[in-house]
Amino acid sequence: MPRRTLIRxxxxxxxxxxxxxxxxxxSVETTDDFVTNLLSRTNWNGGALGCLSATLTGDNCRxxxxxxxLLGKLWTNKNINVTxxxxxQAAxxxxxxxxxxxxxxxxDNSMVSxxxxxxxxxxxxxQAGVILEEENFSLAGxxxxxxxxxxxxTSDAYAKVVLLLFPCDLAELSTNPLYLDPRFPGIRLKEVEIPLAPPPLLSPVEKTWGFPLICAIFPGSDWEDAPGCALGDSLRSTLxxxxRSASLPDAKANHDSxxxxxxxxAGNEDSLLSKAPTLFWPPAVTAPVPAGPTLVTPFCPEAVPGASKYGPSGLFTSQSFAYLTTDSIVASTLSHMANHSITRNTWPTYQTANRMLKLCFDSRNTIVSYPLSQGDLLIFxxxxxxRGLSPTTISSYLSxxxxxxxxxxxxxxxxxxxxxxxVLTGAKHINAVSIKSKPVRMPITPTILRxxxxxxxxxVLCPPDCRMYWFLCTLAFHGSFRMGYKHRYIDSYKIRLSINTDIDIYKIRLKWRSIEITTDLSRFCSQQFEARFGGTWL
Structure with missing residues (x-):
């Protein structure tokens, strides 16, 4: 079953x-009022459109x-092959x-017409350009x-409309006791995607209210007789x-199926299928409760089933296990499981390895043959x-x-x-002594922070800017630690920092808005710093 995704x-x-x-x-009296009232600000061109409405109770309070x-024009003389x-027998x-x-x-409360x-x-x-008369329908099939x-x-502003055709008149169709069930099967005719309207800012109220759409209102009574009350949560919840009740049809591809x-x-209602779309509407958002004395409930984290680190998208397919089993269901299950063995972020690296291997042999005008021989592997x-790849990257490509x-x-x-x-060990040794294109960055230690x-x-900065820069430095320093590095009780610790003597100047550059300062630290640096701190530092 495909994973369902919440529309956000x-x-x-x-x-x-x-x-x-x-x-x-x-408020409207009939659907004819939608154009002049609900859609008056949307510049609607008369095309296919979806709208919502809500009917209120007699007191206009619920x-x-x-x-x-559904509104608007869909087709004019749409030609459809009826095969x-x-x-x-004939086209x-x-x-x-x-x-x-x-x-x-x-x-009411249904997305099936x-x-x-x-x-x-x-x-x-x-047939052959000749219009069939109704009395000839049965002869033509x-x-x-x-x-x-x-x-x-399909989103907060669009919906898909699937039209099913039932190849008999309504009187014959109604003889089936299941025909009113939304799960009743039909033949897929066409499907189209249409916009949903109007958005709140293009409606008569011209304001957002926590829902992507504004609905028409059918009041239960005249507003003068029943003034009603403000509605929010209940209206959003009902819409x-x-x-959220939308479902996929049991659509068949042809007449035989x-x-x-x-x-x-026939006589088996339990065989009706319920199919949910992969994209579904989220639950309604409730308005915040007005400020006042409330009971504070302690926060309790909840476990979320599944993990986003692994997923079904990978390179394993049913063919990967064809030599092990002829059962397609078993092969599909195994491929699904195997794709979860590698993290989502690692799969692209392995796909790149395959692409690089093909580039390598294309450059030599040869074809890659599997399994890869030892000689071909060394060539790769x-x-x-x-190409300048590091030994670590080469090792990941081998994986x-x-x-x-x-x-x-x-x-x-x-x-x-x-x-x-x-060979890889030698490459690491060569890489360790080679000249790097980028200068090695100095680690930020407590000494450097001081x-x-x-x-x-x-x-020369003003005191507020100095404090701001110092705040940023301390925030970045302490925010870069992992939780395991921090300890509340440290009596003393010793930091040693060795600085390359070939470097004469050390500069720290800080930027904020249009201000930029470059500070020369060479006056404060020597070959080796040693600092000892006791108790709390800073």
């Missing part, structure tokens, strides 16, 4: 209530239900027009049909539950060294080559033979 957005932050005046600004709405939809095309998506109505009969749609079938829309959010699935469901090591063999279903050769170890304090105090 800054629009979920800072929840607040909508006042009764703001709720009245969002949310009774939330509803999803997978009906068992036709047949369905030309379908959906000028107004509001023909798909959604029950009611059925739309072809009687209510503009369509025609044609086609029939009346029904459509149903499934909607699920979030509606979007559709009939097979219906036969499986020499090529990497000539990658070993893994490449395993993912290809091959036994890895001896990549750490005596001769390879000797020198920095002295240099900053003698600078």
């Amino acid at each position: 957005s800054a629009a979920f932050a800072d929840p607040c209530d909508l006042s009764t005046d703001e709720l009245s600004l969002l 949310v009774d239900a939330a509803t999803f709405h 997978s939809l009906w068992p036709t 047949t095309t369905l030309s379908l027009t959906i000028e107004d998506l509001s023909i798909f109505t959604f029950p 009611n059925y739309v009969s072809s009687i209510d749609l503009q369509f025609f079938f044609s 086609v029939s009346d049909f029904c459509l149903r829309a499934y909607v699920y959010p 979030a539950e509606l979007l 559709y009939l097979t699935r219906l036969a499986e469901l 090591i020499s090529w990497l060294n000539n 990658g080559i070993r893994l490449i063999h395993l993912t290809a279903g091959l036994e890895a050769p001896d990549l750490r033979s005596d001769i390879v170890s000797q 020198l920095l304090k002295l240099a900053i105090s003698r600078d």
Whole structure:
């Protein structure tokens, strides 16, 4: 089962209530009022669009239900090959027009629409450019049909609409006792991604409220008769539950698989499948409780199952275990497990090793042959060294080559033979005495920190800036320690610092805003410093 991902957005932050005046600004009587009221500031071009609405109780103080709405134009004379939809003998095309998506109505608190009969749609079938008359449908192998829309959010501002086709009229479809269930199967017709609107800042209320969308309000009574109250948490919660209820359809690819699935469901309601989208809407964010005396609950950390350090993305596939088993399920399980043996951050390094190996042999106009021979391995090591790679990087690439063999279903050769170890050891010795392109940075020890304090105090900066620089230095120094390095009770400790005598000048450069100071530490440095501290330092 694929991992589900929570939809995240800054629009979920800072929840607040909508006042009764703001709720009245969002009030509508019918969906026809959406354009003139809810969408009046969005510059809508009439294309396919998804909106939300909430129906209030009679006193306008509570949310009774939330509803999803499709609006706008989808297709005009959309030509669809019906080969997978009906068992036709000749090439047949369905030309379908959906000028107004509001023909798909959604029950309260559901993201699956009611059925739309072809009687209510503009369509025609044609064969070889000739439009078929309705009385010839059965001879051509086609029939009346029904459509149903499934909607699920893909982000805080977009949703995907999946249209299923049912190759019979609504009267025949209703004879199946399961046809009203959202899990009832159909044939996939098309799917489109549409925007959700309006965002709060482009709505009549013109403010954020802790939810990416603003909904239309169907009041339970006239606002003068029932003034109601401000709504926030309950409105966000109801809308979030509606979007979180979205499910994937049991969509079949063709007519044959559709009939097979219906036969499986005959008299067996338990065979209906529930499929959740990989992206799902987060729970509603509640507004902060007004300040006042509250009971403080001690913080208690909770364990989170799983770990982000490892994951299923790797180089192992079912083919990696084809020589061990012919069972595809076993091979898939083993590859999934093996991909978790390496951290997510290490896989790219091993993939780079494979790419570098191919570059090496491409430069020699030869082809890599697996398993890699000892001679080819030494050629690769020499090529990497000539490119300026460090022995540590070369060693990591060898580990990658070993893994490449395993993912290809091959036994890895001896990549750490005596001769390879000797060559890498020699490379480390050469690397240790070679001239580095970058100067070696001095470690910041307590002695250097004291020198920095002295240099900053003698600078021409004003006292506040001096204190600021000293604060940054001490913060960076103590923040760089691991927890194991710190101890609360240190009676005394001794620091020794050796400085290269070939370097005549030591400079520390600090930058803040437009101010930059460079301090020469050579006056304070000698060949060796020794400092002893007792008790607490600084």
